[in-house]
Amino acid sequence: MGANAVTTVPVYTAGEVLTAADMNITNSGIPVFASTVERDAAFGGTGEKTLAEGQYAYLEDTNATQFYDGASWVSVGTTPGLVYITSATASASAALNINSCFSSTYTNYRIIYNFTASTTLELQMRLRLVTTDYSGTEYTDYGYGMGSGGAFNLQHVNTTQFTIGYVNTTEPIHGSMDIYSPNVAVKTNFSNLSGIAASIYENGRVNTTTQYDGFSLLASTGNITGTVKIYGYSNS
Amino acid sequence: MATQVTEHNSITGETIVRDMTDAELAQYQLDQAEAAKEAEAEAARQAARQAVLDKLGLSADEAAALLG
Numbered sequence: 525m526g527a528n529a530v531t532t533v534p535v536y537t538a539g540e541v542l543t544a545a546d547m548n549i550t551n552s553g554i555p556v557f558a559s560t561v562e563r564d565a566a567f568g569g570t571g572e573k574t575l576a577e578g579q580y581a582y583l584e585d586t587n588a589t590q591f592y593d594g595a596s597w598v599s600v601g602t603t604p605g606l607v608y609i610t611s612a613t614a615s616a617s618a619a620l621n622i623n624s625c626f627s628s629t630y631t632n633y634r635i636i637y638n639f640t641a642s643t644t645l646e647l648q649m650r651l652r653l654v655t656t657d658y659s660g661t662e663y664t665d666y667g668y669g670m671g672s673g674g675a676f677n678l679q680h681v682n683t684t685q686f687t688i689g690y691v692n693t694t695e696p697i698h699g700s701m702d703i704y705s706p707n708v709a710v711k712t713n714f715s716n717l718s719g720i721a722a723s724i725y726e727n728g729r730v731n732t733t734t735q736y737d738g739f740s741l742l743a744s745t746g747n748i749t750g751t752v753k754i755y756g757y758s759n760s
Numbered sequence: 761m762a763t764q765v766t767e768h769n770s771i772t773g774e775t776i777v778r779d780m781t782d783a784e785l786a787q788y789q790l791d792q793a794e795a796a797k798e799a800e801a802e803a804a805r806q807a808a809r810q811a812v813l814d815k816l817g818l819s820a821d822e823a824a825a826l827l828g
Contacts (some may be wrong), residue, residue: 612768612775618788619780625770646795655767659787684791738770743794747764754770 529556529584554580560597565740603758606634611637611753616642618747622754623655626707630756632722635701637718637741639750644721648685649697651712651730652738657685660732667716667726678726685742686728689718691700693704696750697721706736731747764787 527579530549536542549555557563560583577594589600594737614620626633639647643648650657665686680687691697699718706712713729741752762779766787769775780788 570816608770610773612766614766614779616764617766619765619784619790620764621765621767623767623769657784657787684787684794740765742791745792 529558529562530695531557531562531566532569533579534571535573554582556582556584558585558686559585561702563597573711586622603760605758606755607758609633609754609756611751613751614639614741615745615749616747617743617749619739619740620748620752621652621657621738622752623652625739628707629697630651631705632757633703633706633709634755634757635703635739635752636699637690637701637750637752637754638696638698639741639748640696641691641693641743641746641748643746645745646687647689647691647697647748648716648742648744649688650685650740650742651706651734652735652740653736655732657737657740658730658732658734658736662731663728664731665714665726665728667724667728668723669724671722676722679709679725680728682731686716686730687712687744688716688726688741690722691748692721695721697726706739706741709733709735712736717754720750 532549533555534546534549536546557566557704563581563583567573567579573579575592577592579589579592581592581597582588583590590597592598597624601602607709609625610622612620612622620701649657649664652658658701661682661684663683664681664701665678669676669678677686688701689697689699699716701716703712703714710733711729711731713727715727716724718724741748763785764777765776765780765784766777813820818826
């Protein structure tokens with residue numbers, strides 16, 4: 525048990541003389557317990573408070589703060605909707621490969637990316653499994669774009685990679701992609717927004733049911749410098 | 761200089777920079793060839809379009825307005 529952990533939540537009677545130890549427990553704020561075993565044993569006994577609605581407790585073993593709602597203990601706070609998984613930086617690389625970022629822990633993911641480029645290029649993407657790109661002709665993406673030359677359509681059908689944006693030496697690319705079920709045995713889909721050399725909105729899928737565990741970002745020519753961050757969407 | 765890739769392991773957090781493997785380099789060269797072919801095809805499409813516009817004596821803006 526830690527220095528703040530207690531084993532009882534006392535109640536005092538009128539006229540009782542309190543010791544320093546009594547006061548230390550009383551002044552400890554939310555009582556700290558080693559685990560739910562010590563928590564449950566600390567209420568309702570002789571000289572202990574009766575457990576009642578509104579009582580708080582902190583558990584050392586799970587680092588959880590809980591309150592009693594009158595019937596059971598409820599954890600305070602909620603699981604975050606987006607959970608950071610990893611990030612990586614490339615410097616003048618033809619590709620940035622991210623391995624083992626997709627797993628059964630999350631179904632859907634958010635990928636945030638920012639890159640500069642050595643020349644005018646397409647930023648492309650492939651899914652990976654066990655550190656190897658899948659480069660079959662089963663990547664399809666459709667979308668719309670707007671650039672200095674006006675509006676244009678994106679349509680890549682059964683190609684060997686997704687095209688997720690355009691970047692040149694003066695206009696870096698930033699983007700945000702939601703990728704759905706990459707590590708589930710169904711076809712992986714995505715929605716992607718990127719800019720600013722051209723502003724892109726697109727959706728796509730890979731026509732396989734492989735459970736991928738990573739992805740690569742590829743420069744169609746030259747190389748890219750920048751960062752990608754990956755987050756998982758909580759399933760509940 | 762050999763074409764380099766950056767590889768990140770999300771479990772260990774380790775990032776390395778390395779030369780492409782032979783297989784990756786072969787795919788990269790295939791991709792480059794495919795991109796060059798697509799660029800050529802696009803240039804040919806644009807040239808054919810311009811040839812038609814020239815024949816009609818229209819600018820690109822006028823053609824866009826006409827088809828608008």
